Amino acid sequence: MKGNYVTIDLALVIEKLVLIIAVTFLVWVAARMIAMADRKWLHPSPGTGVKDISESLFGATPRLLVKAAAVLMLVVSIMISTVIPWGEAVRIGSRNVSLFIARVDIGVLLILAFLWLGIYGGIAQRWSYVKNDRIGALFRFGSLFIACALAMGLAIVPLLMLAASTDLQNIISLQKDAVWNIFYQLPGFLIMLLGTAVLSKPSFTNDGRRIAGAGFGSVNAMYNLTGYVLLFLMGTFITALYLGGYEIPFVSDLALRRRFGVNVLFILQGISFSFKIIMVVAILLWTRRVLERYDESILIRWGWKLIIPAALINLAGTAVVLVA
Amino acid sequence: MGATFILFWILSTLAFAAAMGILVSKKELYSVLSFIVLVFAISGHFILMNAQFLAIVNILVVAGALGVMFLYGLILVRSHRDSEQVKILYMRIAGVIASLLLLIVLTAAVSKASQNEVVLRPGTWIGHVDKIGEELFSRFFVPFVISGLLLLSVLVGTVVIIINREPAPDPKSVTL
Structure with a gap:
C-alpha cells in the first residue's frame, strides 16, 4: 500500500465517474421514455416470444438479471468512449485541455475487452426471452458472437503491427498528414465494419422471428439503445483506427495549427471527425439492416468459414510484407 | 494517497464479496457472474499497481473467454442431468483436502514473497x-x-x- 501504488488524483476519478454515470443515466431515461410511449400509444403485438421465465439456472426471478445485463451492456458500451481521443487539444484560458477521458497505452485492447463483455448481456437476454429451443439459441448466439469478436480482434492485429502501438492517440497521430490506414488495411476495415454491424444488433433473428429488442418495455428499449450506442462508438473507433480520426484530409494540420491557433483547429477537426463518423455510421446502419435479412446460421457459416480465414490471411500477409 | 487508498478498500471489499458470492450462491449461474465481478475487482487492483496490460488481458481472457466457457459448460451439464444437487461424501472430503493444500501453498508463497517495494513514479513503464x-x-x-x-x-x-x-x-x- 505504500510505495508501489500509483497515486491517482481523486478529483480526476470523480470527474470521470460523474461523466460516465451521467451519460448512462441519460440513456436510461431515454429507455424509460420509450417504454412509456410504448405503453401509451402502442399495443404489444402477440408472438414476440417474451415473458418466459426459466427456473433452471437463474432461479425464480431472472427479470432482475435481465435488467442487470441490460445495464451492464450499456455501461460497458459507454466505457468505450473513455479511451477514444475526440480531438487534439482545446485552449481554455492559459492551459491546454486534452480531449480524451483517459489516455491509456492499451486503448485498443480495452475497447476489444469491453466489446467482448457484451456476450454476457446477450446470453442473459436470450436466456430469458427465447421460448423454445433455448440451448440452440444460446449456442448459435455464442458461435456468432465469438466468430465476430475473434475476426475483429484478428483484423486489428495487423494495424497494431503497422502502428507499433496500442495507443489510439499514437495511431491517429501516425496517420496525421500521411496515408490513412485504410489504404494499407482495407480487408481489416471491412471486417471491422461487418463485425460491428452484427455485434451491435441487439436482436438476432431466431426461427424467423425477432426475439428480444422487438418487445416492449424499458429493458427492450435499453437493449436497442445500447445497440445504437455501440454502433456509434464503434464507428468512432473504426474512424480513429482506419480513417485518421480527427485528422483533416488534404491539408496539413500542423500548418493550420500554426496559422490559426489551437481552438480554431479544434473546431475544424471536430467538423472533420463528425463528418467521417457520420459516414461510417451510415454505412454501419445500412450493413446492419441488410444483415438482418439473413438467417443466423448463414451468418455463422460466413463468420467461421469466410471472415476469420480472411482475417488470418490478412494478418499473415501483413506480417510477411512488414518483415520482407 | 487518498484516492488510491479509497479505491484499494472498495476493490478489496468488492473482491471479497464476489468471492463469497461464488461459494454461497445456490445457482451456478450466479456463481459464474460473481466470478466475473471478482475478475473485475482484481483487474482494478492491477490498474492500481500500474499493470494496465495485465488488467485488460485479465478482463479479456478470464472474464471474457473463460467465463463464457464456464457458462456454456454449465448450460450443457445442466441440460443433461436433473436439477437436483449431487452430493457425494468422498467428493466433499476430496474438496476439503484440495482446498487445504491450496491454502498451504498460497500461505507459503505469500510468506516467502520478497518485501522489496517497487517505487512507481509517473513515467515509469513497468507493466x-x-x-x-x-x-x-x-x-x-x-x-x-x-x-x-x-x-x-x-x-x-x-x-x-x-x-x-x-x-x-x-x-x-x-x-x-
Missing part, C-alpha cells in the same frame, strides 16, 4: 505493453512458445476427440 512485449520475446521466449504449443495441442486434441462422435442429441429434445 506497460511495450515492456511486457520485450520481455516476452526476449527473456521468456521459450516458455511463451511452449505455452502456445500446449494450447495448440489442446485444440487439435479436442477436434480429434469430437470429430468421430455420433451426432449430439437434437437440442430441441433437451428440456431445461
Whole structure:
C-alpha cells in the first residue's frame, strides 16, 4: 500500500465517474421514455416470444438479471468512449485541455475487452426471452458472437503491427498528414465494419422471428439503445483506427495549427471527425439492416468459414510484407 | 494517497464479496457472474499497481473467454442431468483436502514473497505493453512458445476427440 501504488488524483476519478454515470443515466431515461410511449400509444403485438421465465439456472426471478445485463451492456458500451481521443487539444484560458477521458497505452485492447463483455448481456437476454429451443439459441448466439469478436480482434492485429502501438492517440497521430490506414488495411476495415454491424444488433433473428429488442418495455428499449450506442462508438473507433480520426484530409494540420491557433483547429477537426463518423455510421446502419435479412446460421457459416480465414490471411500477409 | 487508498478498500471489499458470492450462491449461474465481478475487482487492483496490460488481458481472457466457457459448460451439464444437487461424501472430503493444500501453498508463497517495494513514479513503464512485449520475446521466449504449443495441442486434441462422435442429441429434445 505504500510505495508501489500509483497515486491517482481523486478529483480526476470523480470527474470521470460523474461523466460516465451521467451519460448512462441519460440513456436510461431515454429507455424509460420509450417504454412509456410504448405503453401509451402502442399495443404489444402477440408472438414476440417474451415473458418466459426459466427456473433452471437463474432461479425464480431472472427479470432482475435481465435488467442487470441490460445495464451492464450499456455501461460497458459507454466505457468505450473513455479511451477514444475526440480531438487534439482545446485552449481554455492559459492551459491546454486534452480531449480524451483517459489516455491509456492499451486503448485498443480495452475497447476489444469491453466489446467482448457484451456476450454476457446477450446470453442473459436470450436466456430469458427465447421460448423454445433455448440451448440452440444460446449456442448459435455464442458461435456468432465469438466468430465476430475473434475476426475483429484478428483484423486489428495487423494495424497494431503497422502502428507499433496500442495507443489510439499514437495511431491517429501516425496517420496525421500521411496515408490513412485504410489504404494499407482495407480487408481489416471491412471486417471491422461487418463485425460491428452484427455485434451491435441487439436482436438476432431466431426461427424467423425477432426475439428480444422487438418487445416492449424499458429493458427492450435499453437493449436497442445500447445497440445504437455501440454502433456509434464503434464507428468512432473504426474512424480513429482506419480513417485518421480527427485528422483533416488534404491539408496539413500542423500548418493550420500554426496559422490559426489551437481552438480554431479544434473546431475544424471536430467538423472533420463528425463528418467521417457520420459516414461510417451510415454505412454501419445500412450493413446492419441488410444483415438482418439473413438467417443466423448463414451468418455463422460466413463468420467461421469466410471472415476469420480472411482475417488470418490478412494478418499473415501483413506480417510477411512488414518483415520482407 | 487518498484516492488510491479509497479505491484499494472498495476493490478489496468488492473482491471479497464476489468471492463469497461464488461459494454461497445456490445457482451456478450466479456463481459464474460473481466470478466475473471478482475478475473485475482484481483487474482494478492491477490498474492500481500500474499493470494496465495485465488488467485488460485479465478482463479479456478470464472474464471474457473463460467465463463464457464456464457458462456454456454449465448450460450443457445442466441440460443433461436433473436439477437436483449431487452430493457425494468422498467428493466433499476430496474438496476439503484440495482446498487445504491450496491454502498451504498460497500461505507459503505469500510468506516467502520478497518485501522489496517497487517505487512507481509517473513515467515509469513497468507493466506497460511495450515492456511486457520485450520481455516476452526476449527473456521468456521459450516458455511463451511452449505455452502456445500446449494450447495448440489442446485444440487439435479436442477436434480429434469430437470429430468421430455420433451426432449430439437434437437440442430441441433437451428440456431445461
